[in-house]
Amino acid sequence: MGDSSAESRISRRIGRETKNMAKATAAKTNKSKNQSRELLEQRARLLAEGRSTSTTAVVARRDEPNDYGDMSEQSHEEWLFLNRNRATNDQLKSINEALQRINEGTYGICAECEKPISPKRLQAVPWAKYCVACQEQRGSWTN
Numbered sequence: 001m002g003d004s005s006a007e008s009r010i011s012r013r014i015g016r017e018t019k020n021m022a023k024a025t026a027a028k029t030n031k032s033k034n035q036s037r038e039l040l041e042q043r044a045r046l047l048a049e050g051r052s053t054s055t056t057a058v059v060a061r062r063d064e065p066n067d068y069g070d071m072s073e074q075s076h077e078e079w080l081f082l083n084r085n086r087a088t089n090d091q092l093k094s095i096n097e098a099l100q101r102i103n104e105g106t107y108g109i110c111a112e113c114e115k116p117i118s119p120k121r122l123q124a125v126p127w128a129k130y131c132v133a134c135q136e137q138r139g140s141w142t143n
Helices: 002-061 068-104 119-124 132-138
Strands: none
Touching: 002 068, 002 119
16 A cells, blocks of 8 residues: 555656646747747838838939939839848748747748757747758748
């Protein structure tokens, strides 16, 4: 009878420790997801602010008197702006998709192989959709 009582105490202790470990892991995961969410939202705000500032600068130049040299320079600036704006829009789309994955509970899981994405990769590229191996197979680092 002493053995079963000791086994019961050990079993309860293991159960409590397992629950505590699970709670600690969940808290750590939630903290990581909250940090990622904050980082993603901050990055999205900065991109949006930069985009609106650039738009204002390009549009303001249209009102200035132009000669052919000025028109050529303005055309080049507009071309640069459009390309930068497209890249900004692509990144904002990736950030919004990552925020959606956080809401769905799939953030940090590779969309290709469904394995966890390394925390270091998520720190470097919080909007990463694929693990390094799958991203390399895709051949492009643009998600």
